[in-house]
Amino acid sequence: EFVLTQSPGTLSLSPGERATLSCRASQNISSFKLAWYQHQPGQAARLLIYGVSTRAAGIPDRFSGRGSGADFTLTISRLEPEDFAVYYCQQYGSSPTFGQGTKVEIK
């Protein structure tokens, strides 16, 4: 089973700052099947990135994903107030697994 480990657990930043979130897999993820989601409390989770670096429909370009093998990164170039949320990475092979999440909170 793929185990995904996200770091840091919590990121305290101010609006306008850059956020860098990490997701490390227990083994290489083939076929670039790595996604990122944003989840606001009480709301539906939103797909941000799939295929490591492709933004989902309607996702602003301040969100970007990169990485390969077992190391992946989600970057939010300039935090907007609505970006403070929990972010999950997911590998979506035939037995999907998720990371434990990174909370981006207002400093």
Next chain:
Amino acid sequence: EVHLLESGGGLVQPGGSLRLSCTASGFTFSSYAMSWVRQAPGKKVEWVSAISATGVTTYYADSVKGRFTISRDNSKNTLYVQMDSLRAEDTAVYYCAKGQWLSDNWGQGALVTVSS
């Protein structure tokens, strides 16, 4: 706009059963595989089950295999999961999601609590 609304959550005793429903709108339901994922308190999000667009093919996580049954009614735009032999560790918020392995839309979730 895609909208997924879960219903049927609640409190159930260990060993009991519950059926969750998910009503979909804003897309051609019958054209998409669907899935259920869950998140227990303080735990990672866990993929639970998926079903093909036609309903012919189903998939289950090992943790629920033999106890949960996923199904759909394309005439009603509704996804279901029948949960039997429930255990305390099944306590979680259950989310309906559009897609089989990768989900581009989720519902807001339904809380299932398994406790005596």
